[in-house]
Structure formats: structure tokens, C-alpha cells
Amino acid sequence: MIPGLNESLDFHTQALMLRAEKARVIASNIANADTPGYQARDFDFASALRQATGSGGVGSGIAQDVMGGNASGSTAVAMRYAVPSQTNLDSNTVDMDRERAAFVDNSVKYESTLRFINANVKTTMDAMKSFHQS
Numbered sequence: 570m571i572p573g574l575n576e577s578l579d580f581h582t583q584a585l586m587l588r589a590e591k592a593r594v595i596a597s598n599i600a601n602a603d604t605p606g607y608q609a610r611d612f613d614f615a616s617a618l619r620q621a622t623g624s625g626g627v628g629s630g631i632a633q634d635v636m637g638g639n640a641s642g643s644t645a646v647a648m649r650y651a652v653p654s655q656t657n658l659d660s661n662t663v664d665m666d667r668e669r670a671a672f673v674d675n676s677v678k679y680e681s682t683l684r685f686i687n688a689n690v691k692t693t694m695d696a697m698k699s700f701h702q703s
Contacts, residue, residue, distance in 0.1 A: 578686065581682055592675055595671050607662070
């Protein structure tokens with residue numbers, strides 16, 4: 570039963586780790602909004618999640634590779650530069666409106682992933698209760 574539980578939570582675990590990394594990247598972009606020449610960074614969440622869930626056990630996939638915690642030889646998520654919406658005299662490509670919107674979007678999705686994990690655990694705990702414990 571425990572291996573089945575681990576497999577069901579693995580997707581959400583990897584998604585949560587990638588959401589946390591995406592929040593870190595967005596925060597870094599916002600922190601460097603006034604740094605001349607700074608190039609805003611981003612990564613494709615969907616492809617990173619596909620890679621992460623196609624790899625080994627809980628916490629051993631691509632999500633740790635993005636954060637620099639895994640040296641297992643698997644392919645790391647490709648960080649890319651954000652395409653600027655307008656030119657800037659100091660060559661900084663951070664668009665604060667885009668970063669704020671991305672931060673809010675990522676925060677909502679992070680929270681929903683936590684709710685999915687909590688609901689999955691609650692359902693499993695309820696299934697393990699006896700009829701007389703309800």
C-alpha cells in the first residue's frame with residue numbers, strides 16, 4: 570500500500586518543488602529589476618514537470634536538478650531568458666507587470682497543489698479508519 574501512496578503523491582510533490590523553484594526565479598527577477606544589463610530568467614513549467622514525473626522516486630527527479638541538489642546524471646531543466654516586451658536603455662529585460670502576474674499565478678497554483686496533497690492524504694487517512702471511528 571505504501572508504494573502506491575508514494576506514486577500517487579509523487580506528481581504533486583514534484584509539482585510543489587517546481588512551483589517553489591519558479592517562485593525563486595521570479596523573486597530573483599523582481600530583485601534585479603533595477604540592475605543594469607540583468608536578463609530575466611524563466612523555465613517552462615509544463616516540460617519540467619513532465620521530465621520530473623518521468624524520473625525516479627519521490628524527490629529524486631528534475632525538481633532537485635533545477636535547485637542544484639541532485640547529481641544523478643538526469644537532465645536539468647533548461648533555464649531560458651524571458652523575451653522583453655519593450656526595449657530598455659540599460660538592457661534590463663525585467664518587466665515588473667509580467668513578473669507580478671507570474672508571481673500571483675504561481676502562488677495560486679502552489680496553494681492549489683498543497684490543497685491537492687492535503688486532500689489526498691485526508692482521503693487516504695479516512696480510508697484507513699474503521700467503520701466505528703468515524
